[in-house]
């Protein structure tokens with residue numbers, strides 16, 4: 102188990118140090134900001150949706166390793182999925198980090214964040230970008246807050 106934990110940790114640090122899809126997105130159709138005052142995480146998510154498909158996601162922001170790694174992983178995994186698939190993935194990811202779904206159910210790389218379940222405060226860090234993306238897809242260009 103500790104080997105697995107080390108692996109998860111190194112994937113998180115990799116995405117934290119070299120976030121994927123970081124920066125402004127060309128031809129974005131929506132954007133939203135997410136803030137998590139308890140930790141100080143702040144993320145802006147941009148999305149391009151075309152015909153019910155999330156073509157691309159980009160993000161910018163500052164925050165802890167968990168929040169940034171989760172945003173980075175999300176942009177990789179959600180890009181190319183339908184909006185419906187994003188919704189069900191979000192639900193399953195949320196269940197994974199809150200401990201309601203066990204790891205090993207095909208969530209792939211997202212499982213590196215499953216350790217968050219032991220730290221309830223960190224669940225907000227892990228889901229912040231996801232809430233922002235949901236708002237951006239919905240065309241709700243406001244700011245969402247975990248508080």
Ligand code: ZN
Nearest residue numbers: 140142165226
């Ligand atoms: Zn955080």
